[in-house]
Structure formats: structure tokens, C-alpha cells
Amino acid sequence: MTRLIAITIAMLIAFPPISRADLRVFACEPEWASLAEEIGGSHVETSIATTAFVDPHYIQARPSLISKVRRADLVICSGAQLEIGWLPVLLRKANNRDVMPGSPGFFEAGNFVLRMDATANTDRAQGDIHPQGNPHVQTDPHNIAVIAVALGERMAQLDPTNAGAYASTLAEFSERWETAISKWEERAAPLRGMRAITHHKSWVYLERWLGLEEVANLEAVPGLPPTTAHLSKLVAQFENGGADVIIRSTYQDDRPSDWLENRTGIKAVMLPLTIGGTDDATDLFSLFDEIIDRLLGATQE
Numbered sequence: 001m002t003r004l005i006a007i008t009i010a011m012l013i014a015f016p017p018i019s020r021a022d023l024r025v026f027a028c029e030p031e032w033a034s035l036a037e038e039i040g041g042s043h044v045e046t047s048i049a050t051t052a053f054v055d056p057h058y059i060q061a062r063p064s065l066i067s068k069v070r071r072a073d074l075v076i077c078s079g080a081q082l083e084i085g086w087l088p089v090l091l092r093k094a095n096n097r098d099v100m101p102g103s104p105g106f107f108e109a110g111n112f113v114l115r116m117d118a119t120a121n122t123d124r125a126q127g128d129i130h131p132q133g134n135p136h137v138q139t140d141p142h143n144i145a146v147i148a149v150a151l152g153e154r155m156a157q158l159d160p161t162n163a164g165a166y167a168s169t170l171a172e173f174s175e176r177w178e179t180a181i182s183k184w185e186e187r188a189a190p191l192r193g194m195r196a197i198t199h200h201k202s203w204v205y206l207e208r209w210l211g212l213e214e215v216a217n218l219e220a221v222p223g224l225p226p227t228t229a230h231l232s233k234l235v236a237q238f239e240n241g242g243a244d245v246i247i248r249s250t251y252q253d254d255r256p257s258d259w260l261e262n263r264t265g266i267k268a269v270m271l272p273l274t275i276g277g278t279d280d281a282t283d284l285f286s287l288f289d290e291i292i293d294r295l296l297g298a299t300q301e
């Protein structure tokens, strides 16, 4: 028995069970954890607040999340008020000075790109109106390219020992990413001019990128579930044409888009808004493969 304990101790010394990563990243959404992993490789350890199956506007600041923020060196979120309903509570409860807004350990991806649809109206009682501009910036890979550079610099600043490694993996990633963008743009060319009804205003950056036209939303009030009255209006508006596709995201109720599809014949399609939203969307590259595949599929039926 004593020998067993001695062996166990020897093994623990040789193979410590907890390896402390150089940079502990807490991401509000899966896409930012993936981006940090693309840049940081084995130097980073990531945890994520949300999944593709929950609405990133509305989650609970659970104790498990609080403890992860408390241990984080870097918090990465979309920003532009996407997480305003839960992130301030989470940060306050975690009480980690290193990742408070304004500190280098707090990174809002949306701040590094030009946000669409900013309004002067800041009354969130009218629904999620994205007053600081649309926060769903990950749906345009050109945005991700810009954010990757800013994130790489931030990671190097926080973990200067590995600054060289971050810079070289970032350069590699950026090159692969640009190649992928060209490929996506070529494949998505037939989507140009496609008229889309979207559940929520989640896809404005994708639409701008690929030349889609957003003609309506299923949500009458952004952020609130579609109402029967509004859906009936959409039937009247589109039963004789005017739209080519109805888009919802993984976490959104499929009934409104299916209902509208049944009454208008407009093809409803589910797109992953982030990694994990479909089985094949396992990283940033396959996420865009999936989005484009599914949109192309909708044009062929």
C-alpha cells in the first residue's frame, strides 16, 4: 500500500494533473473561444459562457460561470450590448480586476469593426434593438480577420512570453483565412440578390458580405418572439413572392419559420450562428462552409 502511494506521488510529480495554461480565456460566445484557440494553440485554455443552442442575449450568470471568470486572464465577448443582460452581473460577481471593462483583459470583438444599424434609440424596453449597432459581427469573415489581428495583439500584451508564438500562428491563420474567404465568395456567388426573411436581425453582416437582401424579420419587435399577428401579415406580404428564403438560427424556435414556409412555399433553412450550431460546424472554417452550403441548398430545392 505504501509502495502504491509512493508510485502515485511519483506519477503526480512526473505528470501533474492540472496543467496551467499560459492564458486562461473566457469567451462569451463559442466563435471567440475558437478564434483564441486558432491564435493561441496550446498556450490557451478556453471556457465558454454560451453554446449555439442558447440565445446569447439572454443567459443566467450561473455560479460555474462566475468561477471561470474569476480565474480568467482574458474575457472575450461580442460587445455592443449583446451581453448587456448578463455579462455585467457576471463580471461584478466574479470580481476579477484583470478582466473588468477598461482593463487589457477585457476584449470586445465588436469594437474593432464598423457596426451596422446603430440607432439613437437606447430604450431596450422596445426589445433588443442593438442601439450600439448590430453585435452579431461574426457572420462576416472579413470582420473576423480584423478581430483576429486585434486579439492576437491583445494576447501578446497579456502573455508577452509567448508573443512570438501568437504572432506567427496569427500570420498563419490569417493566410489560411484569406484563402478560405476567396473560396467562400466564389461558391456563394449564386446567392447574390437572394431575398431573406430572418428570424432575428442576426445576419446583417453576412447579407452585406454576400449580397443578400433582408426583406423582413419574423420578430415584430427585435428580441421578442414572433407574434401570430405579425406572421399573418408576413403571409399576406409574401404569399405571392418577394422572398426566397426564411432563415433561423439553431437556438431559435423552428415553428414560426416552418409555419411561414407551409403557407408561402418559401424555403425555411436553419443556419448555425456559431460553432456547434450544426454537427459539421466544428470550427470557424467549417462554420462558414456550413452556412454557405445550407444557403445554396435552399436555392436548389
Ligand SMILES: [Zn+2]
Residues within 6 Å of the ligand: 057, 128, 130, 135, 136, 200, 201, 202
Ligand atoms: Zn441580436
